[in-house]
Amino acid sequence: MPRTLYKTIYDDLKMQIEEGNYPPSTLLPSEKKLIEIYNCSRNTVRRAINDLAQEGYVQSVHGKGVFVIYHPTHQAMFAMGGIESFKESAIRNRLHARTRVAAFAEITCDKRVSKRTGFPVGEPLYYIQRVRYLDNIPSILDINLFSRKSVPGLTFEIAENSIYEYIEKKLGLTIVTSKRIMTVEKATEIDEKYLNLNLDDYNCLAVVTSQTYGSDGTMFEYTQSRHLPKYFCFMTTATRKI
Amino acid sequence: MPRTLYKTIYDDLKMQIEEGNYPPSTLLPSEKKLIEIYNCSRNTVRRAINDLAQEGYVQSVHGKGVFVIYHPTHQAMFAMGGIESFKESAIRNRLHARTRVAAFAEITCDKRVSKRTGFPVGEPLYYIQRVRYLDNIPSILDINLFSRKSVPGLTFEIAENSIYEYIEKKLGLTIVTSKRIMTVEKATEIDEKYLNLNLDDYNCLAVVTSQTYGSDGTMFEYTQSRHLPKYFCFMTTATRKI
DNA sequence: GCCGATTTGTCCGTATGTATC
């Protein structure tokens, strides 16, 4: 449940938009009216609208009002721009999810790994390979590197379930920022093996590389997710800086 | 030139971070100090920090301070999360850019097009196909649909140069929000023809579909960009909502 | 463990500027 006022307003407006009470290409009530509706200050309303704008739900136009630009099409997507665990996305898309751990090891960051990941040389790490099944089809190959300092006590069993759940619920570490880079790469032998690839079909994979930062300001995770193109979709909203 | 105070502060902090004056994993000066430095109110400083956080430059931590999480690695990318024209990205990456217009027509949106693009049925549109060359290699196939109402007067010649320049400079229309969806698709015969594909190499393309909204709150552009994987890279930053 | 200083987070009120109609 939202504990802050602007979050409550944000959630309510978002719900109203999704349910069609504020249809696409119409205007939201003016800030003045929203102040009356939610009985709060103008800043608080503006904060909520701002967050909605960043997610592509609305767009403010000077002197006119706040337009709804949400279209229901974009709901049925698998991988969204936000930060979400595999389990969370699977649940949201009503797919059966299963994870098989293919490798689990403790390593130390060397020069080569440091260059690729951004972890400092000498940093103790967990190296984990996992195959993700959606409705029993191997769909994603995940290669994770977690800092053993930031995320201590990881086990094979936790990796089989949800590492994010462990981080947030057991360790109390909050996940804040995630930087992601999307590329398309030729499938390797390892991909072929784990994802049961038929190269005549697709010989490429969608590769998402991400660095995740926790609430202590340090990077605690570097992950490469290799997606079967068929089930891959990545959505984001950009706003132009003037 | 930035006309607003928070933009000035944002630009200055960004520059300092990029130049290494505020190195990665150190703290920015506290809000209190920044208020003194820039001689402004707390809200203004916070606004600038907020914008930097959304671009993955910094991350605020309650009770501690604002960490710099920028790493210089991410500069040399081609397609970024932001809104940028082909010409702009090419210049930023110091590549020679050329555009060949393969098709230019005026059409009217029918049911099928409407379902795919989100334009209303009956909307008058421009249909444009362009091949983008980077350093004389055909790298991107762009299929654009522009609203003839929002973007009147488009010509073959403008399409050969920069449509965005025309929209912003000649029409005075501001580009605000862009929603994008990234997928990986099998290459078609058309791709093969225009991009000189060798299917033994890559048989897939990175496909970015985007809907762009202008300052009048209406969608004026629907574009599908089909990228050669070799030169494709897409970067974005996500922050977790609690 | 407690306390006080520091730092960020939330929220309020107000004034002024500027675009739209």
Next chain:
DNA sequence: CGATACATACGGACAAATCGG
């Protein structure tokens, strides 16, 4: 021109997290 709408900027108050003594 005036009314309405959003944009920028300032100020202050209190809460919550962190850290050092």
